[in-house]
Amino acid sequence: MDYLPITIKIVSANILIVGGGKVATHKAQILARFTTHATIVAPEITEELKALPFHIKEKTFEAADLDGVQLLFVCTGDHELNHHIKELAAERHILTSVCDDPAQCDFISPAIYRNDNLTIAVGSDSRDVKRSIRVRNRIKELIENGTLQID
Numbered sequence: 431m432d433y434l435p436i437t438i439k440i441v442s443a444n445i446l447i448v449g450g451g452k453v454a455t456h457k458a459q460i461l462a463r464f465t466t467h468a469t470i471v472a473p474e475i476t477e478e479l480k481a482l483p484f485h486i487k488e489k490t491f492e493a494a495d496l497d498g499v500q501l502l503f504v505c506t507g508d509h510e511l512n513h514h515i516k517e518l519a520a521e522r523h524i525l526t527s528v529c530d531d532p533a534q535c536d537f538i539s540p541a542i543y544r545n546d547n548l549t550i551a552v553g554s555d556s557r558d559v560k561r562s563i564r565v566r567n568r569i570k571e572l573i574e575n576g577t578l579q580i581d
């Protein structure tokens with residue numbers, strides 16, 4: 431077991447997503463359920479991502495974009511670039527998740543079910559993300575059809 435499940439207070443954290451494609455959009459949509467305070471940097475950014483209440487920097491990533499960042503999602507489609515950004519972030523001790531390389535992740539995003547203040551987060555230590563999503567969906571269904579009581 432390499433990963434400790436914890437919940438992090440992010441309301442005033444400096445969060446950066448590098449990348450503006452399918453995966454970055456997906457991560458940002460989940461993030462937007464928890465905060466309005468994040469920055470996106472990428473030369474091409476989807477319309478769905480631009481519609482979120484985040485700070486958009488439509489440009490190529492530079493090392494200076496990491497200044498002051500506390501939590502980083504590296505989500506470009508370029509494996510080498512992702513690796514390079516992770517190295518820059520490590521020098522700066524920034525907690526980083528790399529979308530295409532679980533072994534490089536300092537943290538991993540679980541599949542989340544949220545009901546008021548109750549959060550159920552399902553993870554597989556990065557081994558089988560489809561299983562995490564499947565189990566989260568089953569729990570959600572059991573709660574929503576009344577089979578699993580949470581009150």
Ligand SMILES: C[C@@]1(CC(=O)O)C2=NC(=C\c3[nH]c(c(CCC(=O)O)c3CC(=O)O)Cc3[nH]c(c(CC(=O)O)c3CCC(=O)O)/C=C3\N/C(=C\2)[C@@H](CCC(=O)O)[C@]3(C)CC(=O)O)/[C@H]1CCC(=O)O
Nearest residue numbers: 460529530532538539540541542553554555556558559562
């Ligand atoms: C749960 C969720 C949370 C979130 O993202 O916030 C999440 N991935 C989600 C979606 C999703 N991921 C993938 C597909 C396409 C599946 C398909 O092919 O059909 C979809 C579905 C979609 O996009 O709809 C594929 C995929 N995922 C990773 C890789 C790279 C690799 O493993 O090498 C590849 C393969 C790329 C490839 O090979 O092409 C990596 C990671 N994905 C994780 C989390 C972490 C492990 C969590 C755990 O411990 O289980 C980890 C390790 C790192 C991280 O990202 O934190 C979120 C669901 C949110 C929700 O439903 O609410």
Ligand SMILES: NC(=O)c1ccc[n+]([C@@H]2O[C@H](COP(=O)([O-])OP(=O)(O)OC[C@H]3O[C@@H](n4cnc5c(N)ncnc54)[C@H](O)[C@@H]3O)[C@@H](O)[C@H]2O)c1
Nearest residue numbers: 449450451452453454471472473474490491506507529530
């Ligand atoms: N972690 C996950 O949940 C998950 C899920 C599915 C896929 N993936 C992996 O994620 C990766 C990204 O996939 P995608 O579909 O989002 O790719 P994509 O091609 O849709 O998007 C790539 C993004 O990277 C940006 N980019 C490229 N060069 C850049 C630079 N120099 N600076 C800043 N941004 C730059 C582009 O502008 C674009 O917005 C793939 O390797 C895929 O295997 C991860």
